[in-house]
Amino acid sequence: MRANQRTLGIMTRCQGSHFIDKGYYKKLTLFGRKQGIRVFVFSPRQVNFSSRTVAGFEYRNGAWQSDTFPLPAFVYDRCFVGPAYRNYKPFVEKLQNDRNITFLGHGLSGKWQVHQMLIHSKQLSPLLPPTELFTHSALQETLDKYNAAILKPMAGTHGIGVVRVKRRKGDFEVSGRSKDNQPFRRILQGEAGLKRFVSTFTNGRKFLVQPYLELHTPDGSPFDVRVLVQKNGEGEWETTGRAVRIGDKRSITSNLHGGGKAVPLAPFLSRHYKPALQTRIMQTIDQVAVELPRFLEQSHGRLVELGIDVGIDTAGNVWIIEVNSRPGRTVFTMINDPAAQFHSITQPVRYAHYLMKERVGGY
Template identity: 25%
Template sequence: MSADSLHENSSTPKIGILTVGDRSDQFQGNRSNFIDLIRIGQSYGAKVYVITAEDLNLSNSRIHAFCYDFQNEAWFRQWMPMPQVIYNRIPYRHQEMQLEVQQKIHACTKNKHLYLFNPGFFNKWSLYKWLSESNETNDYIPTTQQLTTSSEIESLIKLFPIIYLKPVRGKAGKGIMRVERKSLYPMAPLYKLTIQDQTKSQHSMHTSMTTLWKKIQKYQKKQEYIIQQGIDLACNKERPYDLRALIQKNSKGEWSVTGIGARLAGASSITTHVPRGGSIEDPEKMLSQTFGNELAQSILKQMKSTALFIAKHIEKTAGQLLGEMSMDLGIDKSGKTWFFEANSKPMKFDEPHIRKKSLERIIRYSLFLAKKNKKKR
């Protein structure tokens, strides 16, 4: 053990960023993000370090952690005290779902001497069930069903001209499909299927539900999907856009909107995701150009209160300790707010002012939990 960790001030708050190891005896995850958190932690008087699920043993009072040397721009291993607060940033769902990892996360959530927040990825179907079963949040949810047979597609496409098929455990828009009803005649149906692949979209026309379903099943494989009403989103330059909100807990442990960004769909994309041709835009500018300044301000205000309300409801229904989530919200052409998705492991926001505030809030919320932990002891 180094002199630094031996003489670590016992009153210094200690925050662990949880991830998983890799084959080179290091760790996985967004390293630049971790370095930023360590730097912000230092400025707030906290010790922040990276820990892996493999090294986590709650029966020990210390852990072999990864620390960062800013002078030499290098990671190094060091024995550190067990953190009081753990921020879960395991990058992939399949890693988090491993039995040993699940057991350790569960043990952390039950441990009286530490707080672990954001214990797991959200499941899209669970989210829609939680929100649609409440009268207070149901109004923001597009009609959504589990996809099991072609009959769900058949019934929903009769009600809505466009429907979306989304993987329950999807990320960044991968695997999303869109079905458009092109003909209203029962004797001569025509459907257009668009499948969003890694970087491009593939299109096919179908004159029967049978051929459409075969094509969907071929792509779907064994993945679980939901099927959802398509919303006629507000547009700019004849392209739809939606809004992405970052909601985090602040230094008092209360939910607050950190920032909202707008994403304009790419020319040939069925979603607004940036890796698929979408662009980052200013939300006030987008809304003002669509609805005028006064109504745009009213929509933004309403959207923030809606996002906060939904975040509180998700945390309460999930029965988990959460510290942040990103939320995809849509505004239709009448100005109504719709909820599309929430992510418990938000990707980095590209807007610098949101990015800076988001890092500070993670640390400040962690300090709030560390203080709470101290009182509890």
Template identity: 30%
Template sequence: MNQPGSSLILTAPRKSLLAWGLRDGASVPLVCGKLQGIAEIKQSAQQEQTTSLRWAGGRLDLQIQGVAGQIVYSQAEGLRIGPVIGIMTTGVRRDIKKPIGGRTSLLGDFVRASRELNVLCYVFNAADVNFSAGTVSGVTMTGPPGRETWTFGRFPLPEVVYNRVPHRRAETLPDVKRCKERLERMGVPMFNERFLNKNEMYRWLSGDKRSSTYIPETERMRTADGLQRFCLKHQLIYLKPTGGSLGMGIYQVERDKQGYLVRYKREKNHVTTRFVNAEAVLQFVRRRSHPKSTYLMQQGIRMMEYQGRKTDFRVHLHKNSVGAWEAAGIGAKVAGSTSVTTHVHNGGRVVAGDKVLRAWYGERAEQMKARIVEVSIRVADVIQGLLKGESGEFGLDVALDKDGQVWVFETNAKPGRAVFRHTELIEAGKRSARMVLEYGAYLSKFPLNRGGGVDEPKRLDPHRSAR
């Protein structure tokens, strides 16, 4: 979206011009993200190896010390620089050490992966997009591998956006809503549209025959009579807030002859309290919750145990470079000795999923792993129908019972990455980050070429589209 009267100037080394078959002073069509127009080609000075793009709103330097990105050329369509993938979030600030605050490490995983794949990727605040100029103020990494530094700059509007707005409240901010609406009107693909509400998620999954078999029975908690009936049907249940995360606010309720045993986390301790009837349980949960909180009742599953502790799995699914679901990694979450859930935040720990499955099933471990992945992909196929636009990843909490039945407890549309900090899952975490960029390149229809952060000049077959 080049502004009227503005010009593009691409300055490149002589070897690049020779590779493309272009001469100094030529004028060719050029596209970089949503920036497009006719570019004047200039040969750089004799010793200068930088390729730079200048336009009215800024400048990009593409080389190993500058931003990553590839340049492809075809006689039919001219030059294209990219793929240009923007990571939309909130909280970006002018701090070269922690530009995204506490999420700098998390989002840095994706920017580092973009440099490995030679993708032009930057992180930006939803409020920092100048739609009239077609530019975005953002932050990326520059410098040689292993010594990268965060660098602020002005970039062309991206051709694909990865939504990493950090929480539900941020999704309601006016700047975020406006940015999403404008990008949608422009036809810019965005994946990971929004967080899921547990109530809508369970209703959606339970109502589809492809997934209903794997979802524990779940109902909204409304009255003491409803809670009592649910507990009579299921001796063990969990009460979950519809907008909760990290296992916070969850209660385990077990019925016995004396009434109801309720286990929960109070400050840093895990506590068990007995109640004589369902009304007392209901009032207790409501007193400890926000007045606007709503709770779900979910059938408890007697899941398999590892080293005497209940254990489930985080399955991190991605769409890959051809748009198909693939498991980047599986981590086992082992509950703490008195924990209500397996979340690390509640005292759990992470173990490599393969290690746990081998301990349980021996030679059948790969078969059971394949079954977990198969069910996870089925559920992902269903849940993406609930979301508008593209779904690029899901984090699923999956368990096995003693009969080998697969159960899916949660489907997270914006999964955390804490599981990948485990020593045995670090490589899976790197693969996961790369797959985010590969899927973004797939949506952009850019011919991705892996390659170390240096823009390699390429000339495409004139009969093959670069787009």
């Protein structure tokens, strides 16, 4: 195997020398070095396809150093999807179509596309909240049936832009997080007032409509369960860890970026659910962790890791809320789970090493 075939490029958005998750990428680099794999960070916009080189950054001698690298043989895609992704997409697609480059996994397109795939699973579809593409009529139908609805952007993270609409006597209460991730609450007069607000808030962006589920503790704190599943060094799916994310009572989401905290799953369930219900909840979460990545991969193509966000309502019903192909792993530091924390960092390198040994091509 040639030297450049043992290279792993972490593809992310870089603004000059600035890129997020430097601590995580440093640990990936150091672990990769122990496996004989050279790891570096690069932006897809900095690729020179003529010379087959890329300007990027490598952690060495205690700091991130800029350099020019041959195109990596393997790519770990950490380019988060959002409004700015359109500036990166053509370069990402060109790399994906390069026969000499293997992506560890291909990122999921968006919430609606994931829902459309999962709804065909007999095991998973009952756990999906009813979901529609946003139109004013779809919102009204959901409110007529459930009295409360959730609006969420099709491409978004950290709970930004997620809004709850509750029908009240003659008016509507709207609460959630703005595009600046600031919590807000407003009372809107009648259906005309609601329509004006929603038109301005969505502003032509694509949103989904779902019934509002009571995914909160008895004291009103929103929560969900983050399950991290990853490919291991044998190319098999494995559950790395689980953690509960609890949001601020003033919020409708539990995202850590909105001021939430994380706690271990088992003690949390024991505090809020009866033993028989705890067992059923854990069994359902385990079923999701096993079934979902395999089923999704059959429809979507190769994946390397998934952050599965699971909701549990006040009656103990389990719901699949969201699936993220570029998950964070901060929760395992917050709950002081060193084993999960270590595996969450090392599994992508182990899987890359497996692909290097097997020389598996792309889908």
